[in-house]
Amino acid sequence: MIQVRNLTKHFGQNIAVDNLSFEVQAGRVTGFLGPNGAGKTTTLRMILGLVRPEKGTATVDGVSYQHLRAPMREVGAVLDAKAYHPGRKARDHLLALAQASRIPVKRVDEVLGFVGLSDVADRRAGAFSLGMAQRLGIAGALLGDPPVLIFDEPVNGLDPEGIVWIRTLMHGLAAQGRTVFVSSHLMSEMALTASHVIVIGRGHMIADSEVEDLIKRSSGTVVRLRTPKTEVVVPRLEAAGGKVETNGDGAIVVTGLEASAIGDIAFQAGAPVHELAAVEVSLEEVFMELTRDDVEFHGGGGGAIP
Amino acid sequence: MTQPMTTQVPTQTIAKSGFPEVGPPSLVDTLRSEWTKLKTLRSTVITLAIAGVIVIGLSALGSFLIAANESSELKHGSLPSPLDTIQGGWGIGMLAFMVLGVMAISNEYSSTLIGVTLLATPKRSRVLLAKVIVFSVTMFVISEVMSFINFFVGHAIISAYPAYPNVSLTTHLVLRVVIGMGIYVTLVGLLGLGAGALLRHTAGAIVACVAFLFILPGILSALPNSWSNPIGEYWPTEAGRRLIVLDHGPNTLSAWVGTADLALFIVVLLLIAGYALAKRDA
Numbered sequence A: 001m002i003q004v005r006n007l008t009k010h011f012g013q014n015i016a017v018d019n020l021s022f023e024v025q026a027g028r029v030t031g032f033l034g035p036n037g038a039g040k041t042t043t044l045r046m047i048l049g050l051v052r053p054e055k056g057t058a059t060v061d062g063v064s065y066q067h068l069r070a071p072m073r074e075v076g077a078v079l080d081a082k083a084y085h086p087g088r089k090a091r092d093h094l095l096a097l098a099q100a101s102r103i104p105v106k107r108v109d110e111v112l113g114f115v116g117l118s119d120v121a122d123r124r125a126g127a128f129s130l131g132m133a134q135r136l137g138i139a140g141a142l143l144g145d146p147p148v149l150i151f152d153e154p155v156n157g158l159d160p161e162g163i164v165w166i167r168t169l170m171h172g173l174a175a176q177g178r179t180v181f182v183s184s185h186l187m188s189e190m191a192l193t194a195s196h197v198i199v200i201g202r203g204h205m206i207a208d209s210e211v212e213d214l215i216k217r218s219s220g221t222v223v224r225l226r227t228p229k230t231e232v233v234v235p236r237l238e239a240a241g242g243k244v245e246t247n248g249d250g251a252i253v254v255t256g257l258e259a260s261a262i263g264d265i266a267f268q269a270g271a272p273v274h275e276l277a278a279v280e281v282s283l284e285e286v287f288m289e290l291t292r293d294d295v296e297f298h299g300g301g302g303g304a305i306p
Numbered sequence B: 001m002t003q004p005m006t007t008q009v010p011t012q013t014i015a016k017s018g019f020p021e022v023g024p025p026s027l028v029d030t031l032r033s034e035w036t037k038l039k040t041l042r043s044t045v046i047t048l049a050i051a052g053v054i055v056i057g058l059s060a061l062g063s064f065l066i067a068a069n070e071s072s073e074l075k076h077g078s079l080p081s082p083l084d085t086i087q088g089g090w091g092i093g094m095l096a097f098m099v100l101g102v103m104a105i106s107n108e109y110s111s112t113l114i115g116v117t118l119l120a121t122p123k124r125s126r127v128l129l130a131k132v133i134v135f136s137v138t139m140f141v142i143s144e145v146m147s148f149i150n151f152f153v154g155h156a157i158i159s160a161y162p163a164y165p166n167v168s169l170t171t172h173l174v175l176r177v178v179i180g181m182g183i184y185v186t187l188v189g190l191l192g193l194g195a196g197a198l199l200r201h202t203a204g205a206i207v208a209c210v211a212f213l214f215i216l217p218g219i220l221s222a223l224p225n226s227w228s229n230p231i232g233e234y235w236p237t238e239a240g241r242r243l244i245v246l247d248h249g250p251n252t253l254s255a256w257v258g259t260a261d262l263a264l265f266i267v268v269l270l271l272i273a274g275y276a277l278a279k280r281d282a
Helices: A040-047 A090-100 A106-114 A130-142 A160-175 A187-193 A211-219 A230-239 A259-268 A283-294 B006-013 B027-039 B042-068 B070-076 B082-086 B090-110 B113-120 B124-159 B174-199 B202-221 B225-234 B236-244 B255-279
Strands: A002-011 A014-024 A028-033 A055-060 A075-078 A148-152 A179-184 A196-201 A204-210 A222-226 A243-246 A252-255 A275-279
Touching: A002 A040, A014 A040, A014 A055, A014 A196, A014 A204, A028 A040, A028 A160, A028 A187, A040 A055, A040 A148, A040 A179, A075 A130, A090 A106, A090 A130, A090 B027, A090 B113, A106 A130, A130 A148, A130 A160, A148 A160, A160 A179, A160 A187, A179 A187, A187 A283, A196 A211, A196 A283, A204 A211, A204 A283, A222 A259, A230 A243, A230 A252, A230 A259, A259 A275, B027 B042, B027 B124, B042 B082, B042 B090, B042 B124, B082 B124, B090 B113, B090 B124, B090 B174, B090 B202, B113 B124, B124 B174, B124 B255, B174 B202, B174 B236, B174 B255, B202 B225, B202 B236, B225 B236, B236 B255
Parallel strands: A028 A179, A028 A196, A075 A148, A148 A179
Antiparallel strands: A002 A014, A002 A055, A196 A204, A222 A252, A222 A275, A243 A252
16 A cells, blocks of 8 residues: 655745645555646655655555665556666666566566567667567566556557556556556546546645546536427426536536436426436546646647647 | 455465565675676677777887887987886776766666666665675776786787887886776776766766866866965876876875875765765655
8 A cells, every 4th residue: 555645845946746645555556647747756756765755755555665675576666668778688677676676587587478578588678669668667567576566657658559458457466456556647548447546736636536436526417408398497407406508409418417307307397308318427528627727738728829 | 445454455465476585685686786787788898898999909009109119209308118108098998987987877867777776776875885886896807907918918019129118017016007007997987987976967977077087187287386286196086196107206195195095085976976866856
């Protein structure tokens, strides 16, 4: 379990991480979401002892990273995909890591096989594609067979096959009971990968919840209703606490009421129902809504392109 | 929470089946890792090979040119001593050791490997200590071998020209100079390592070292004597140079005091670098 308490860090005048507290539980994939510049990487680097917090603590199973007895056997992490010397062979890179952590050398070939790099193990890593680099990074993280795994933007720049591979890997690691903490700025990806998400913006906490709860809580139920007697139904829906918006195509969109309740109200009003459907709100939209005020750089939005 | 009591799961369900519990890593493990890093870089091997060719090649060429033309040179009274002639290639060759020292740590920053290194070994001073030990032992052995080969090649060339004076290892202090060269270039390499660790940037550290080794002493010598003498005498790389010349003139530090001066400076530099490494965000 990863525990973060009141973590705070400035870079110059800018606050990177603002009094952040959360826990990452074992046995599931936890997504760490936020727009670019939200402070995700800084937080991860503080958990891993690479960046020193100004305030607060970050621990893994109650111990700060610097004080772990055998760090790579307790936490595996991939921060930069290409964090290796380009002139060194993949196997030698992992060998140096294994030796530093007193991990048996035979483990190097095991993890190379696991990530599918056995055939290129004796090639210099500088020639690796981004996908191969990610796999090499993951091989390094798995060297120590650690119960806690941390990945910073692991699917960035990967092709669809690579993305699916990483997603499957994370699910597998979590299913083995490990703690898996994955940062991303892509909500759509996390919707498929994570069961729990921690959302931050400008360094502070926005949401810490189950993915399903997050969708429900943030927009409530959204239902589309199509009926020829709109003018009769709308006042009754509003009286029942629904929020109604009219759609251009003649349908109305109701938030705040369950589909069944809306159907009942229409029936009581004697309005024929042509369409009644719960609208799936994508996690992407929830994310945009949550982080609207916390995006560091907004696009010009709607203005003419100069 | 939908996951009660999950914190205990990892240690129970994940068997460390791949390997037995072997205890926490120590300095020995870090040394092993750093040795692997040093020897598995082709650039290390290539740089050392080029250094060997430059040192021995330039020395041999210089020995040949000077010894073959001794008569004309002698008339002008500008003849370098035979040992200086034999060691001539080291002036440029030592730069390779300096660059290797810088690269031993700066390439971890340029490739962001440093983050992974510090994840494996969060005790940062141990990382630097291991780098220093591995680098100095390796470079000392290699530079000593190079120095002896260089001496015998130069000695053999000069022997072909009896008109030019020659020296042998049994000549007074010659053995000290030949062995001393390995010590001196290893220390120059460590200077590079310290600068690389402190500046974390290859080009910046190389420029700083070149300035320290060559440019600043040159500027110092342009100062009035009352200034330049005391500073020049204790300037670490100049003081250390006493070890690699036969005759350093009167009123200067002895060879070993000069070497101690350089070594002390490097120890201080490495301590500062170690402190900075421990304190800074990586």
